[in-house]
Amino acid sequence: MKKHRAFLKWAGGKYTLVEDIRRHLPQGKVLVEPFVGAGSVFLNSDFEHYVLNDINPDLIALYQHLSTDPERYIRDAREFFGPKTNNKETYYQMRERFNATTDTYQRALLFLYLNRHGYNGLCRYNRKGGFNVPFGSYKAPYFPEDELGHFAEKAKRATFTCQNFVHSMRSAKTDHVVYCDPPYVPLSVTASFTTYASPGFTLDDQALLAKTALESxxxxxSVLISNHDTEHTRWLYRDANLNTVQVKRSISRNGKGRQKVGELLALYHQAEQQEEVVKYPRLVQG
Incomplete structure (x- = not known):
């Protein structure tokens, strides 16, 4: 299966990990992604349908506008790429324009511009909800026309939602498979990065995710979750089957700082619950 890159740059994107994720994803008709992010798993898997959710309304609005009228969106977005828009002064004007408007289509166009021109492709908001990523100073930001087109074509099989991850997971049916890529548990206190959308993803949220996965x-x-392989995540996912892979982190702009770290894939498989019913019928009945 040919690998397809997402059109957005995304901290913690799963492009390099999609083969491992595919190997551990159970079969089902529908893939539900409560934390879709840039959509690398969606783009590199083959389900009949997808339910793609994220708590970030700007991200979901972009996907909806792109999938509704891809030709218009790609044509209009192209105007934001070129030498005239690739400078610090224009970038901050565009960022201010993004934060000031409530027009979802304009925000969708500007979101792609900010993502490709901002520092390291970060998506970060301040406490007031303002996008605050600084200028990236790239020589010639890439306009991902082919990637946008591929996303829009595959999105014909997708439904987009913007809600809390718990609601997204609880809406899944027995022929659905859930893949969760939450903001990761920090490897250290100083490594915390949980502000993909405001407010941040807390340790209480991490525990609630594990609880909801078990309930599902x-x-x-069946639910598959990816996260850093730490003592804390192993404790959180103690009711799941755990597998570890090594992956190179690319959030650092300095390539020398990109070291391999353990990635945990925790699988809560509905089949195992059925086995428990066979082994312990009295507990289930009583």
Whole structure:
């Protein structure tokens, strides 16, 4: 299967990990992604349908506008790429324009511009909800026309939602498979990065995710979660089957600082719950 890159730059994107994720994803008709992000798993898997969710309304609005009228969106977005828009003064004007407007189509166009021209492709908001990533100073930001087109074509099989991850997971049915790529548990106190959308993703949220995954598996829905391989995540996912892979982190702009770290894939499989019913019928009945 040919690999397809996402059109957005995304901290923690799963492009390099999609083969490992595919190997551990159970079969099902529909893939549900409560934390879709840039969509690398969506783009590199083959399900009949997809339910793609994210708490970031700007991200979901972009996907909706692109999938509704891809020709218009790609044509209009192209105007934001070129030498005239690739300078610090214009970038901050565009960022201010993005933060000031409530027009979802204009925000969708500017979101792509800011993503490709901002520092390291970060998506970060301040406490007031303002996008605050600084200028990236790239020689010639790439306009991802082919990637946009491929996303729009595959999105014909997708439904987009913008809600809390718990609601997204609880809406899954028994022929659905859930893949969760939450903001990761920090490797250290100083490494915390949880502000993909405001407010941040807390340790309480991490625990709630594990609890919801277990509850989903108990009602017949398989859930796969990826996260850093730490003592804390192994404890959080103690009710799941755990597998570890090594992946190179690319959030640092300095390539020398990109070291391999352990990636944990935690699978809550509904089939195992069925096995428990066979092994312990009295506990289930009583």
């Amino acid at each position: 598996s108990q009602r017949g829905v």
